[in-house]
Amino acid sequence: MSVTRRTVLALGMLALVSTPLFAETPKSIGKIERLDPAINKLIPADSVIEVLADGFDWSEGPVWVPQGEYALFSDIPPNRIMKWKEGEGISIFMEPSGYTGKAPFTGKEPGTNGLALNAKGELTACCHGDRNLVKFVDGKRVVLADKYDGKRFNSPNDLVIHSSGDIYFTDPPYGLPKNFDDPGREQDWCGVYRLKKDGTVDLVTSKQTRPNGVGLSPDEKTLYVAQSDPQAATITRYPLNADGSVGEGTVFYDGTSQVGKVKGLPDGMAVDATGNIWATGPGGVLVFTPEGKQIGLLNTGEATANCTFGADGYLYITADMYFCRVKTNVSGIKK
Template structure:
């Protein structure tokens, strides 16, 4: 049996099979006792690499192995690589914490609380999800519990709200984001961080949106057409925006043309893996793009690697439901959050703007 607290594609696992089911995670008090840091484990190979097309070998060496760096998390998510401090930050959503992993130092807790900073105990997926670094290398968090996009202040404890409302209505629970080169932040807002997700009385928006927020705080709704918008990334030239939809009934990645004013047009299905749901662990979730425009997109069966024209090249499968990924080191290491595990794999390509 699957543990009922495991989350797949940003939702409790049971909801991937029955969206009508309501599953609340254990209650979390933001300022209660901090959860323990998982114990260090030896680096070891795990999972499988599935080679579908010969071009996959140009990106993933034949000798490449998936390495588990740490384990014991409730649900690891949202990794980002800090080039200045040479470390990776990632969320452990149910534990309301951001973890830090650095070569030679291993694992430590970087931030608690990370996504819900209230004083009242609450349930649901309350921690931070997607993490980003802005132009000044400050940590920006998609905070489920606080239902906002926030920046960690220099004191390492408090936050500045970047966006928490659209048309004076609170967001559902910002999930993942990507910065455009002009400083605009594009992000998704599914309901996974709400305590009840479908009929939560605290919910103020009756749709799941994709938005952008400018540096001056102006929020623009880009589309409300997706049922569960999740991971998000730009093509290297920023003319295309990719968005994952983590709905088991429509498990797809969308591609949108980006207009000069930053709005979206010509939405179309880039890839559809609905037929894989249930046969493999996971759903379309986080995604990143390499310097050649190839997509590294988490979904059923691990990280799916697609060419820019939508051709599946192969999969990097850690063996558990895979939430997200991020390029790091010199750009040629892909760090992967996969359920209770934190992993990496060495590549022949490099990430764009990692």
Template sequence: MRHTNLLGTTLILACLLAGACRQKDSKQTNMTEKESTTAPTVYKTTGTIERLDAALDNIIAPDAKIEILATGFDWSEGPLWLPEQNKLLFSDIPPNKIYEWSEEGGLKLYLTPSGYTSEVPRGGEVGSNALILDKQGRLVLCQHGDRRMARMDAPLNQPKPNYITLADKFEGKRLNSPNDAVYKSNGDLYFTDPPYGLEKNADDPAKEIPFQGVYRLTADGAIHLLTKELSRPNGLAFSPDEKTFYVANSDPDKAIWMAYDVQPDGNITNGRLFYDATSQAKTEKGLPDGLKINRQGYLFATGPGGVLIFDKNAKHLGTIRTGEATSNCAFNADESVLYLTADDYIMRVKLK
């Protein structure tokens, strides 16, 4: 899912050449950075935080704002906080790039190409999508264009477009376009494989697998199909005790989140509906997409309207209404900040 901003690349390059962009009216600039090294940074705000239950006050302060950190991207995705470097990484999928943002350094290009490394031109959503860290702290990418799960073969502080393939085939057939991923504590890699990175989506003649799967990659390199029943599997996450596995389905006709029991062998069973937002998807921007769960077990699920917040019993506590189709979210190290990728924006909300 994305919305193309034709001016995105030009605006980003202009800001990078200038070195820094002071916060101005949105008609005058598409980059928001610090105005001074001595004065506190003041960011533009947007949207609203909708409270449906008093329990949300224990998660987000009543006076919390949605801050815009940067804008001008084609379709931002895959936010990842690097705690040791105190910076955010995120993908801009169509131009095949990853950017970094920090309070001290503002916005910078981090890595390109990020998801498609061939010199043969092709269309579609070629860049990286989700970005995660493995147990050794190495960058792992869902690469749309190369249709694989890959690991960057370079240190985080010296990024290079050198990649090692972790998974690119299931039963001898090429994956569609890995979209989102999460590691289990034992090192198993779980990922979803919808067709969004193919040039013609599900109708692409290059599509080799006749379904959209959710997979588990074990340390020995074996790929296990967990389910092929979802039409557009997308974001995924484990409950804090890793006994429950959640998957978003970004299909406008079946905009749902599913929950599964995790078996001792790592497979999943007892699939059941967690929450159905199909009716909201008819009138609100966005679909079930990226998904994160905090240490208290609250689900932060990007979907119709922004980021929907649920308790473990699927009670909808409220929504961070960004006003944009919101693709994904990520916490900082102590979960005091939630970073959001929303169309051509990077945003954040401070948490309690």
């Protein structure tokens, strides 16, 4: 039986939730759990998990666009990128997004997933249905990579862009119509890759069973990779060498014991300017110090996919059908 990524992450949710796109939203959801006094320096005492919009099938991959002061995020099943802007609310930014084929898509997750901006401010995206990594230039879709060693990717999932221009990204099969068992699958593994600025693709590791979210430390000496495997729900940190190559990884966080007790699995993440890791996982968004101590939890009560820092003092969160934000005292890494 094929298990969709969303079903796996929700752990017990048996169907995609579909509610009106412009439904009236509650003011807030969940709660902020302060597990260590250090979290008080990162999150103001009066912060809440504020809901900005809801009614999405599976919200993912948020990115802040400073040029227009708005956020974009993927709504994967309906093949859309959504836009949220203060004072204007929610709107459709792009449709279709991750699948542009003429034939009907037979799977459940055709859209884009992870989104990022490159040094030129160009939107860069992981496309599930098209099975590639693209950027958008003057309204045109430019394919950056779609194969490794002559074989098509499974369905690129999340990405992070190094200051050198290299892109590190993950490639689980969640966007394939039949997931791990899809007959069109060409890779023998779920890889983590590096797309170098010269256009070549290197395999970082094939040891991750379900690689998902990725992040870089502020000094770009550490690459973080989340794994959304219920049997090994981990975040691994890899040393990054000066030439961009990656060393042997060590487990930074293991949440396997929490799987099934609360919603969610390790998925996306954001790293703040001081090196703290804000990683989605069992319970919501887990906040870690650079040393790996968990000091807080943004307990959304939902299977939570990803997060990103805006330039406006907020952490933006995609949590199942919700698009949320939390006021913080820290900012993302400035590039």
